[in-house]
Amino acid sequence: MAEPEFTAKGVRIGKRMRSLTRAGQVRISEGRVELLNSYGSEIDSAPVQAVRASKPWFAPDDKALADINGQRYLLTLADQDPAPGDPGTPPARRFIEAVRRAAGRGD
Numbered sequence: 001m002a003e004p005e006f007t008a009k010g011v012r013i014g015k016r017m018r019s020l021t022r023a024g025q026v027r028i029s030e031g032r033v034e035l036l037n038s039y040g041s042e043i044d045s046a047p048v049q050a051v052r053a054s055k056p057w058f059a060p061d062d063k064a065l066a067d068i069n070g071q072r073y074l075l076t077l078a079d080q081d082p083a084p085g086d087p088g089t090p091p092a093r094r095f096i097e098a099v100r101r102a103a104g105r106g107d
Contacts, residue, residue, distance in 0.1 A: 004029040006098035008091065012076035013043060026066075026075060026095065028102050033066065035073060044068045053099040061090030066099075 006028040013024040013035055023038040034045040045068070052067040056074070064075045077091035089097075 005102050006095065008077050008095060010078040013037075014074045014076075015071060020073075026077070028098050031102065033068060033099065033102075035066070035068065035075075044071060044073070048099060048102040049104075051099055051103070053096045055092055055096060062092055064092035064095050066095075 004027050006026070008026045009023075011024045011026050012022050013020045013026075020043055021037040024043070025034075025036040025040070027034045027036065028048060031048050032045050033048050033051045035043040037043055050069075054065045056063055056065055062077050064077065066073045066075055075092070075095065077095055
């Protein structure tokens with residue numbers, strides 16, 4: 001198994017007004033985006049080319065939207081240890097950039 005391109009733990013994952021987990025995990029690995037609950041079970045996953053990641057308007061820097069398999073998930077990413085050489089990038093921005101990089105949509 002290859003090293004994940006992006007991993008975030010302690011992620012609050014919600015769908016519409018409902019919270020699915022408060023301690024989930026988001027992982028980009030082997031060309032797939034996976035949303036996992038706190039037990040490690042899969043909530044949803046899709047090939048990275050089919051995922052759309054964006055930032056909601058007027059939302060804090062820790063929030064991101066992910067459209068996976070026709071479902072829109074609101075992700076609240078905790079500020080974890082940033083990547084080396086990337087100390088000030090907000091966690092949601094790191095996730096969005098990781099999706100775009102993995103899908104080959106730009107650097």
